[in-house]
Amino acid sequence: MREKGLRALEILLGVLLLVAGLLKLPNPQLFADQLLAYHLFPGAWIPWIAVFLPALEVVVGLALVFRRFRFGARLWAFLLFAGFWVAVLQAAVRGIDTTCGCFGAASWEHTDWRKVLENTLWLLASGVLLFKGR
């Protein structure tokens, strides 16, 4: 039962990352703009993150869904969700109210405290998967 639950969690996180990555991958310009609004990264990093972060989400999402390289995929998932959590938290603390950019052009959520709470749950879920999964 516990294993089934963890597997369901793994698929859920995998699908989430996969969809998020696929939506951002074709439009790095839009994602770069959304990243800029966070005021978190040096400008020169933005285009690189805009191109390669969605690709990483896709790869990690696929690995989680199909359970390939699962330890590495869980590690990346945890790091990714930790990064998202920090980004949204600092935006909320600094009063930067922008779209989260999580799903590219389909992003509708803002970097508010509700989003921080949501990201906290995703981070906890990925942590459970990383530290409790087999």
Next chain:
Amino acid sequence: MRWQQALREALFLGLAAVALGAAAHRWLAPSFSLSLAPARLHDLPVIQSLPRPQVPADTAVYLGLRPTLAWLQSGRARAVAAVPVQGLAYWNPDSPETWVGQVLQSGADTGLWILADTALFYRRAWRLQRLLRSLGITRAWVTAVPADSLARLLAQRRTP
């Protein structure tokens, strides 16, 4: 959790992501430059599509967001005094030059114009523009100019 295995697999997945990212960049977004300077990011279609009125030489005013709010409430900008700008626009206390505004007071032409130094805040700018219009401020523009141009503009417009 097998950490050594996890690190090896993570490295492999990272390399796969680099390959996928490079392929996606080449095939899906070849015009997107990885060396894009932040200063060029203001050239977003949404910003370019907005009207860009000329700055009246005699009335442009330096504004940060809080000064903007105070100024809007000062009576010099009566028509927009009630606009809750503070809840809408990002204000960075370390760079008050981020925003410069212009209220054009000539009867029916009353309006607000905000220049942003880049397009960083364009979504918020759209929201501000929509709000102003919903309040009947029909002449409200938000646009972006390159940071260096804005700095020059501010230097010219500040009262000696």
